[in-house]
Amino acid sequence: MPDPLDPRCPVARTLDIIGERWSFLILRDLVLHGPRKFSDFQTSLGAISPNTLSARLKTLEDGGVIERRLYDEHPPRAEYLLTPKGAALRPVLRALRAWGEQHAPRRAPTRAAS
Amino acid sequence: MPDPLDPRCPVARTLDIIGERWSFLILRDLVLHGPRKFSDFQTSLGAISPNTLSARLKTLEDGGVIERRLYDEHPPRAEYLLTPKGAALRPVLRALRAWGEQHAPRRAPTRAAS
Numbered sequence: 227m228p229d230p231l232d233p234r235c236p237v238a239r240t241l242d243i244i245g246e247r248w249s250f251l252i253l254r255d256l257v258l259h260g261p262r263k264f265s266d267f268q269t270s271l272g273a274i275s276p277n278t279l280s281a282r283l284k285t286l287e288d289g290g291v292i293e294r295r296l297y298d299e300h301p302p303r304a305e306y307l308l309t310p311k312g313a314a315l316r317p318v319l320r321a322l323r324a325w326g327e328q329h330a331p332r333r334a335p336t337r338a339a340s
Numbered sequence: 341m342p343d344p345l346d347p348r349c350p351v352a353r354t355l356d357i358i359g360e361r362w363s364f365l366i367l368r369d370l371v372l373h374g375p376r377k378f379s380d381f382q383t384s385l386g387a388i389s390p391n392t393l394s395a396r397l398k399t400l401e402d403g404g405v406i407e408r409r410l411y412d413e414h415p416p417r418a419e420y421l422l423t424p425k426g427a428a429l430r431p432v433l434r435a436l437r438a439w440g441e442q443h444a445p446r447r448a449p450t451r452a453a454s
Contacts, residue, residue: 236440237368237433243444245361254351289444311443318435319351325432326350329425330357330403 243289244315248274248282250322253312256292257319261307291315357403358429362388362396364436367426370406371433375421405429 244250248271255262255270267279274282283306286292291312294304308315358364362385369376369384381393388396397420400406405426408418422429 235368236437236444238365238440239444239446240436240440241361241364245364247355247359250355250359251352254349314443315439318432318439321432321435322354323350325429326352326354329428330350330353332353 240318243285243291244318246282248278249286250319252279252282252286252306253291253308253315254319256306256308256312257316261295261305263303263305267306286312354432357399357405358432360396362392363400364433366393366396366400366420367405367422367429368433370420370422370426371430375409375411375419377417377419381420400426 244253251271252267255267259266264279264283267283268274268276271279283292283294287294287306290309292306293309294306296302296304358367365385366381369381373380378393378397381397382388382390385393397406397408401408401420404423406420407423408420410416410418
């Protein structure tokens with residue numbers, strides 16, 4: 227059976243690291259806001275379960291695109307940030323944003339800006 | 341609870357249509373090979389189940405990025421192709437490929453080219 231993630235295809239290899247919706251949104255947050263705590267992701271990604279968020283962060287960490295850094299020791303507190311390899315994904319996010327701005331309509335009327 | 345697919349964020353709106361690994365790989369095939377039949381996707385995406393493939397094609401069709409076209413009537417045979425809106429996703433695929441070529445190593449030694 228052919229390998230759906232053909233090791234010869236760089237698109238498939240990339241998706242092996244970042245190929246899920248939540249992973250893209252985690253990366254979007256890090257690109258937009260810089261280092262983020264676990265709870266920050268929970269706030270911005272509302273519907274994600276803690277287990278799923280942990281799993282996605284782990285995959286991104288294992289793939290070398292984000293790193294986990296302790297910024298306090300008593301009590302231990304960690305934040306996540308993009309590595310240089312992760313920062314190199316900005317063109318992917320930019321391309322997704324550009325396409326969405328042009329081709330993916332807003333799904334609901336927004337409330338009046340205040 | 342915040343909407344994880346914030347309608348105001350074009351990245352999230354784009355991922356609502358193409359935000360799964362299989363969807364990206366379907367689009368990759370269409371960009372690389374042009375119109376494809378259901379069975380062509382099954383061959384190239386080996387591990388995908390028919391139900392999942394149907395569901396992804398449906399989502400992409402509903403999102404207006406691919407269309408299904410009958411190319412024969414006796415018996416009826418259909419193929420899938422990119423719409424102009426789908427073709428506009430090429431920069432996303434290009435960005436994924438470029439990143440993969442530079443940052444996502446091949447996962448297994450390839451057999452000697454014959």
